[in-house]
Amino acid sequence: MVAAGVTLVSVLCAGLARAQTPPAPAVPPVSAVPLQSSPLYREVIDDMGRTVRVPQPVERIVSLAPSLTETVYALGLQDRLVGDTDYCDYPPDAQKKQKVGGTTNPSIEEVAALRPDVVLVASINRFETVRALGDLNIPVYETDPHDVKEIIASTTKLADVLGAAQNGAALAADLEQRLTNLQQRLKELPPRRVLFVVWTDPLISVGKNTFIADALSKAGAISIVDAMQDWPHVSLEEAVQLQPEFLVFAAGHDENSSVDLQALSARPGWRSLEAVRNHRFAVISEAVDRPAPRIVSAIEELARQLHPEAFLETPETPAPTEKQKIEPYNPAPTKPAIPPHGILSGLHEECREARAGACDR
Amino acid sequence: MRPLTFRRLVVRCAALAGILFVVVVLALKLGAVQVSLYGLARDLISFALHRTSELSSNYSLIVFDIRLPRILLGIFVGASLAVAGTSFQALLRNPLADPYVLGVSSGAAVGAILAVIIEAHLALSPDVAPLLTPVGAFLGALLTILAVYFLGRRDGQVDSSTLLLAGIISASFLSAVIMFLMSTLIGRDMRGMAFWMMGDLSTPLQPSLNWVIRLGFFLATGAIYTTAADLNLLLAGEREAMHLGVDVPRVRIVVYVAASILTGLAVSVSGAIGYVGLLVPHVMRMIFGSDHRILIPAAAFGGAIAVVLADVLARTVAAPNELPVGAMTALAGAPLFIYLLRRRMV
Numbered sequence: 001m002v003a004a005g006v007t008l009v010s011v012l013c014a015g016l017a018r019a020q021t022p023p024a025p026a027v028p029p030v031s032a033v034p035l036q037s038s039p040l041y042r043e044v045i046d047d048m049g050r051t052v053r054v055p056q057p058v059e060r061i062v063s064l065a066p067s068l069t070e071t072v073y074a075l076g077l078q079d080r081l082v083g084d085t086d087y088c089d090y091p092p093d094a095q096k097k098q099k100v101g102g103t104t105n106p107s108i109e110e111v112a113a114l115r116p117d118v119v120l121v122a123s124i125n126r127f128e129t130v131r132a133l134g135d136l137n138i139p140v141y142e143t144d145p146h147d148v149k150e151i152i153a154s155t156t157k158l159a160d161v162l163g164a165a166q167n168g169a170a171l172a173a174d175l176e177q178r179l180t181n182l183q184q185r186l187k188e189l190p191p192r193r194v195l196f197v198v199w200t201d202p203l204i205s206v207g208k209n210t211f212i213a214d215a216l217s218k219a220g221a222i223s224i225v226d227a228m229q230d231w232p233h234v235s236l237e238e239a240v241q242l243q244p245e246f247l248v249f250a251a252g253h254d255e256n257s258s259v260d261l262q263a264l265s266a267r268p269g270w271r272s273l274e275a276v277r278n279h280r281f282a283v284i285s286e287a288v289d290r291p292a293p294r295i296v297s298a299i300e301e302l303a304r305q306l307h308p309e310a311f312l313e314t315p316e317t318p319a320p321t322e323k324q325k326i327e328p329y330n331p332a333p334t335k336p337a338i339p340p341h342g343i344l345s346g347l348h349e350e351c352r353e354a355r356a357g358a359c360d361r
Numbered sequence: 362m363r364p365l366t367f368r369r370l371v372v373r374c375a376a377l378a379g380i381l382f383v384v385v386v387l388a389l390k391l392g393a394v395q396v397s398l399y400g401l402a403r404d405l406i407s408f409a410l411h412r413t414s415e416l417s418s419n420y421s422l423i424v425f426d427i428r429l430p431r432i433l434l435g436i437f438v439g440a441s442l443a444v445a446g447t448s449f450q451a452l453l454r455n456p457l458a459d460p461y462v463l464g465v466s467s468g469a470a471v472g473a474i475l476a477v478i479i480e481a482h483l484a485l486s487p488d489v490a491p492l493l494t495p496v497g498a499f500l501g502a503l504l505t506i507l508a509v510y511f512l513g514r515r516d517g518q519v520d521s522s523t524l525l526l527a528g529i530i531s532a533s534f535l536s537a538v539i540m541f542l543m544s545t546l547i548g549r550d551m552r553g554m555a556f557w558m559m560g561d562l563s564t565p566l567q568p569s570l571n572w573v574i575r576l577g578f579f580l581a582t583g584a585i586y587t588t589a590a591d592l593n594l595l596l597a598g599e600r601e602a603m604h605l606g607v608d609v610p611r612v613r614i615v616v617y618v619a620a621s622i623l624t625g626l627a628v629s630v631s632g633a634i635g636y637v638g639l640l641v642p643h644v645m646r647m648i649f650g651s652d653h654r655i656l657i658p659a660a661a662f663g664g665a666i667a668v669v670l671a672d673v674l675a676r677t678v679a680a681p682n683e684l685p686v687g688a689m690t691a692l693a694g695a696p697l698f699i700y701l702l703r704r705r706m707v
Binding site: 131 | 426428548676680685
C-alpha cells in the first residue's frame with residue numbers, strides 16, 4: 001500500500017518535473033494595465049455580423065490565422081502585429097513574431113498576455129477560441145470571405161478597422177486591376193477542366209462553395225468536382241470518368257514530406273488519368289489555400305500555367321519571369337516535383353483532421 | 362485494517378484536500394505565461410482578503426480569469442468522473458467498469474454533434490448558443506444510459522454482465538453514428554468537435570452552467586454516499602447483500618442514476634476525459650482500502666487532483682500550444698494501469 005502511494009507520488013512528481021522543464025517563451029515585461037483610460041473606441045461589424053468594440057488607434061494586433069498575418073503585412077501594419085500562430089510563415093518575417101500556439105489550439109493566456117487591442121480570427125479557428133477571448137473582453141474581429149471578391153472586400157474592411165483605410169484601398173485597387181487584366185487575357189479562351197488536389201490519399205478536392213473554386217474560375221479553370229461539401233472526398237473512379245485536363249496542386253513548404261508527382265503516374269488509378277500520363281500538372285504557390293491578398297498572385301500563376309498561349313506576347317504587361325515562361329502543357333518535371341502532401345497551411349490541416357476524424361471514430 | 366472512525370475519515374480527507382490545494386497553487390503558477398510564485402502568493406492573499414484592487418493587473422487576468430475557472434472546472438469534472446467510476450465498479454462488481462464503459466461518452470458525443478448541427482439552423486442569441494452543446498451532450502448521455510439500462514435487464518432484473526455487454530455494444534454502435542455525423546460537419550465545427558471528443562477544459566463555461574455542475578456534483582455524490590455501507594456489502598455479491606438486509610434494487614437504482622448524472626454532467630462540459638474514472642478508484646482503493654465510506658470522498662479528491670495535474674501538463678508540455686487534456690490522461694493513465702496490472706494490484 002505504501003509502495004502504491006510512493007508510486008503515485010513519484011508519478012505525479014515526474015509529471016510535474018516534465019511540466020516545468022520546457023521554459024515558457026519569454027513574455028515582454030508588462031508594465032501597465034491595458035489602456036482602459038483611453039476611452040476611444042470604435043464599433044465595427046465583422047464578417048460574422050457581430051459588433052466589435054475596437055480601441056482606437058489599434059496598436060497591438062494578434063493574428064490567429066496565416067491568411068490574416070499575410071493580410072496585416074500586405075497592409076504594411078507588421079509593426080503593430082505583436083503575436084501570431086505557429087503556421088504563420090509568410091512573409092518569412094512573420095515567423096519571428098511571438099507565437100501563441102497553433103490555429104486550433106492557441107494558448108488563450110498567451111494571447112491575453114500580449115494585451116492585444118484586437119485579435120483577428122478566421123474560419124480556421126474554433127468557435128470556442130473566439131468565445132473564450134470574448135469572455136475576457138478582448139475584442140475579436142472575425143473574417144469569413146467565401147470567394148476572391150469577398151477576400152478583397154474583407155481586406156479593405158479590415159484595413160479600415162485597423163486604421164489603414166488608405167493602404168487597404170490602394171491594395172484593393174491593385175488586386176482588382178490585376179484580376180481585370182487577367183480576365184481580359186482569358187476572356188476568349190475556354191476554361192480548362194481541372195482537378196484541384198488537396199490531398200492524394202484519399203483524393204480530396206474542393207467543393208464549389210470554397211474560395212479556392214472561385215480562384216480556379218478566375219484563373220480560367222473549372223473544377224470537375226461539383227460538390228456542396230467544402231472538402232469532398234472524390235473517388236478515383238469518378239476522376240477517371242471525368243478526365244480532367246489538368247491536375248492542380250498547391251506547393252507545400254515542407255520539402256521532407258514531398259510526394260513525387262512522377263510516382264503518381266506509376267500508381268494504379270492515377271495512371272488512368274490522361275492528365276497524369278501526359279504530365280499535365282499545374283503546381284502553384286500555397287497562397288491559393290489562404291484567403292489573403294496573395295491569392296491573386298496564385299491565380300495569375302495558375303492562369304499562366306493553364307493558358308500559356310494567352311501570355312505569349314506581352315506588349316503592355318511586364319515580361320514574365322523565367323519560371324513563368326512555361327511551354328504549352330507543362331512538360332514532365334525534371335527536378336523532384338513539389339508535393340501535394342505536407343502542405344501545412346490551415347486548410348490542409350483541416351483535411352488532415354477530417355481524415356483523422358473519419359478514421360478514428 | 363483498522364475500523365473507520367469519523368476522526369480517521371476527516372484526517373484523511375484533510376490530507377487529500379491539502380494535496381489538492383498544493384496542486385491547485387501549482388496549476389495557478391504553471392502555464393504558457395510565466396507567473397512568479399511571489400507575485401502569485403501576493404495576489405492570492407489579496408484575493409482572499411477581497412482586496413481585488415491590489416491585484417497586479419496583467420497576471421490577475423491570466424491567473425484569476427483564465428487559469429482559475431479552468432482549474433475549478435477540472436476539479437469538478439475529475440471528482441465527478443472518479444466518483445462515478447467508483448460507483449460503477451462497485452455496482453457492476455467489475456474492475457474494468459468506468460464511467461464510459463456503458464456508452465455514456467459516445468452518447469454524449471452524439472448529443473453534442475447533433476446540437477452543433479441544430480445550432481447552425483437556429484438563430485440563437487450569443488447567450489444561449491454556448492449552452493446548446495452541453496445540454497445536447499447531457500441529454501445524449503442520459504438517453505444512452507436509460508437505453509443501456511433497459512437493454513441490460515434480463516427477466517426483469519438488471520444483470521451486471523448483460524448490462525456491461527449492452528453498454529459496450531451501444532458504445533460501438535454510437536461510435537458508428539458519430540463517424541457518420543462527423544463526416545457531415547463543416548470544417549470549423551469538425552475541428553471543434555474533434556477537440557471536444559478528446560476532452561477539453563479550455564473553453565470557459567457560462568456561469569450558470571458552472572453552478573449546475575457544482576450543485577449536481579454535490580447532490581449526486583451525496584446520494585451515492587448514503588449507500589456507501591450498502592455498497593460495501595454488495596461487494597460480497599448481490600444475493601449475500603440481500604441476505605444481510607440490503608435493499609439491492611433500491612441501491613442499484615440510486616447509484617446507477619446518480620453515477621449516470623455525474624458522468625453526464627462531466628462529459629457535457631469537458632468531452633471525454635478517459636482513464637480518470639477507471640484508474641483513480643483503483644489507486645485510491647490501494648491506498649485507503651475498499652471501504653466505500655472513505656473510498657468515495659477519496660476518489661473525489663483523487664479525481665480532482667488527477668485532472669488538474671493532467672490539465673497542467675496539457676497546458677505546458679507543448680506551450681504555447683494547448684493539448685487536449687483527455688490525451689494527457691490517456692498518455693499517463695494507460696502505462697500506469699499496465700504497471701498496476703503487472704504488479705497484480707488491480
